[in-house]
Amino acid sequence: DxxxxxxxxxxxxxxxTSDKSDLNIQDVIRLDHxxxxxxxxxxxxxxxxxxxxxxxxxxxxxxxxxxxxxxxVVYPSVRPFYGQDNTQELFDEQAQQxxxxxxxxxxxxxxxxxxxxxxxxxxxxxxxxxxxxxTMFAAIRNNLSSxxxxxxxTEFKAA
Numbered sequence: 827d828x829x830x831x832x833x834x835x836x837x838x839x840x841x842x843t844s845d846k847s848d849l850n851i852q853d854v855i856r857l858d859h860x861x862x863x864x865x866x867x868x869x870x871x872x873x874x875x876x877x878x879x880x881x882x883x884x885x886x887x888x889x890x891x892x893x894x895x896x897x898x899v900v901y902p903s904v905r906p907f908y909g910q911d912n913t914q915e916l917f918d919e920q921a922q923q924x925x926x927x928x929x930x931x932x933x934x935x936x937x938x939x940x941x942x943x944x945x946x947x948x949x950x951x952x953x954x955x956x957x958x959x960x961t962m963f964a965a966i967r968n969n970l971s972s973x974x975x976x977x978x979x980t981e982f983k984a985a
Contacts, residue, residue, distance in 0.1 A: 850975035851900065852963045854982055858892045859955045866948050875936035882935065882944070886927055889951075893920045895985035903978055907969040908962055916962070919954045923947065 849857075862885060869881035897920065905913040926947045933940045966975060 848976040849979050850972065851970075851978040851982060852959075852966060852975065854979040855892075855896075855900070855958060855963075858888065859959070862888050862892070862951070863955075866944065869944060870941060875934075878935040878940065882930065886931065889923065889927060893923065895982045896920070898985045899978060899981045904962060904965060904969075908965040912957075912961065916954065916957065919950060919957075923950055923954070926950065 865881050865885045865888070869878055869885070872878050872881065897917065901913050901916060926943065930940065930943045930947065933943060966978075970978070
């Protein structure tokens with residue numbers, strides 16, 4: 827019947843959308859942010875220096891790869907509409923983040939200083955994430971088509 831036909835069409839349209847493996851750049855960046863936040867939480871909850879070292883190793887690797895992909899792919903693409911100053915701020919925060927990562931790398935994970943530094947890093951990253959997920963994401967939504975945003979996600983993942 828006609829009703830079944832309509833719901834069939836609607837059904838398939840909905841499935842196609844949710845099945846799409848094409849995440850946009852905002853989705854991909856947000857997934858990275860969520861993953862690193864989870865790692866920070868795990869690290870802070872642990873009292874085992876070996877575990878702490880493992881979590882930090884993963885955070886170090888993930889943040890470094892994330893920053894490089896953003897600097898190669900995302901920031902140059904958004905600069906024209908997100909603005910030179912805003913984009914520069916993101917670059918500067920990542921430079922600060924890299925310096926802290928290197929400092930933390932040299933600290934004994936069993937020392938109290940280690941977690942203090944981690945909390946400092948989390949503050950910087952927290953600000954960075956808030957800026958990206960609010961103003962930068964809005965600028966992307968307003969200036970790029972879905973296709974362009976998905977293309978950017980593909981390049982980001984390949985970077």
